[in-house]
Amino acid sequence: MNQLSDPDSSPSDDAARAGWLYYVGGLTQDQIARELGVSRQRAQRLVSRAMAEGLIHVRLEHRIAACIDLEAALKARYRMTRCRVAPGMGEGGDPVAAIAPTAAAEVERFLRMPEPLVIALGTGRALRATVDAINTMEADHHRLVSLIGNIAPDGSASFFDVIMRIADKVRAPHYPMPVPVISDTAEENAAFQALAPVRRVVDLARKADVTFVGVGQMGNDAPLLADGFVTAEDLATMQAAGAEGEVAGWVYDSDGRYLDLGTNTRVGGVRVTPGLDRPVIGIAAGRSKVGAIHAALKSRILNGLVTDEATARAVLARE
Numbered sequence: 001m002n003q004l005s006d007p008d009s010s011p012s013d014d015a016a017r018a019g020w021l022y023y024v025g026g027l028t029q030d031q032i033a034r035e036l037g038v039s040r041q042r043a044q045r046l047v048s049r050a051m052a053e054g055l056i057h058v059r060l061e062h063r064i065a066a067c068i069d070l071e072a073a074l075k076a077r078y079r080m081t082r083c084r085v086a087p088g089m090g091e092g093g094d095p096v097a098a099i100a101p102t103a104a105a106e107v108e109r110f111l112r113m114p115e116p117l118v119i120a121l122g123t124g125r126a127l128r129a130t131v132d133a134i135n136t137m138e139a140d141h142h143r144l145v146s147l148i149g150n151i152a153p154d155g156s157a158s159f160f161d162v163i164m165r166i167a168d169k170v171r172a173p174h175y176p177m178p179v180p181v182i183s184d185t186a187e188e189n190a191a192f193q194a195l196a197p198v199r200r201v202v203d204l205a206r207k208a209d210v211t212f213v214g215v216g217q218m219g220n221d222a223p224l225l226a227d228g229f230v231t232a233e234d235l236a237t238m239q240a241a242g243a244e245g246e247v248a249g250w251v252y253d254s255d256g257r258y259l260d261l262g263t264n265t266r267v268g269g270v271r272v273t274p275g276l277d278r279p280v281i282g283i284a285a286g287r288s289k290v291g292a293i294h295a296a297l298k299s300r301i302l303n304g305l306v307t308d309e310a311t312a313r314a315v316l317a318r319e
Helices: 012-026 029-036 040-052 065-078 095-112 125-133 163-170 186-193 196-206 232-240 287-298 311-317
Strands: 080-087 117-120 143-151 174-178 210-214 243-247 248-252 280-283 304-308
Touching: 012 029, 012 040, 012 065, 029 040, 065 080, 065 143, 065 287, 065 311, 080 095, 080 311, 095 117, 095 125, 095 210, 095 280, 095 304, 125 210, 143 163, 143 196, 163 174, 174 186, 174 196, 186 196, 196 311, 232 243, 243 287, 248 287, 280 287, 287 304, 287 311
Parallel strands: 080 304, 117 143, 117 210, 143 174, 210 280, 280 304
Antiparallel strands: 243 248
8 A cells, every 4th residue: 555645754754644643633543544545554553653752742631630639648748839740650651751741741831931030950861751741932031050960970961961952942041060960079079160150050050940850769770870970889888878869969868868978079060958949849750769759858858749640659658
């Protein structure tokens, strides 16, 4: 069967068209096959490809009652300013994929505000997925600033840094933190922090109107270890001191108190001060992150959260 679409169309064009017809147009796969002039099996593959490659973003507009109840319970328990709970993906599902569209809508809410804002951002898998799910828009009246360095241990750009990606999507002025994520020594970190361009970015980040961060766990599966920012020895030292989680590279214990040892003496960037009166919204979900989320909420490092149902229930069960 010959396809009837534009002869110059690419495979991605075909997948995007099929995904649009399925998720937005509401057509069945048989109808899509007839519309595109392909077999039903190919139509099915095109729809699957559209979602797998992120060509179509789907957001749930209806607020599920169970999620609303969890939001209310979390807000009351931790005195949060903002809380959004996304439906879970079920056992074995990817919690980051579950929360990314909801988190993107929350970021877009601030980007659409008419008054100019300084928006600070951390790094990590959840934030990167969130930025990928954000709709392209013009928001050049805002300023975007990174909370944490963008240089990996090998000198390359940090893979999960998001400041460039979001700036490209929303056409806003952006200020990366031009230092290593974690320096080799405290003295080297101090030298970087003394540079005038770095001080200007740090000052901007400290006065951010709203902050979005990921939350990392500090078990043996710690993202800081997996991504090569800390050594196994560093991790063991901080675990022995009670490390529970990290936000923007800064490690804290189960009470949400920042440690004064380990890599905390060498982090390049701005530490989120507990108890800020401006929104500091964590974007995180997953069983391994429950303790870290709980500690950050308890100490008010975070005063807002985007998570999924299973994580919300587990955090509430902590107390």
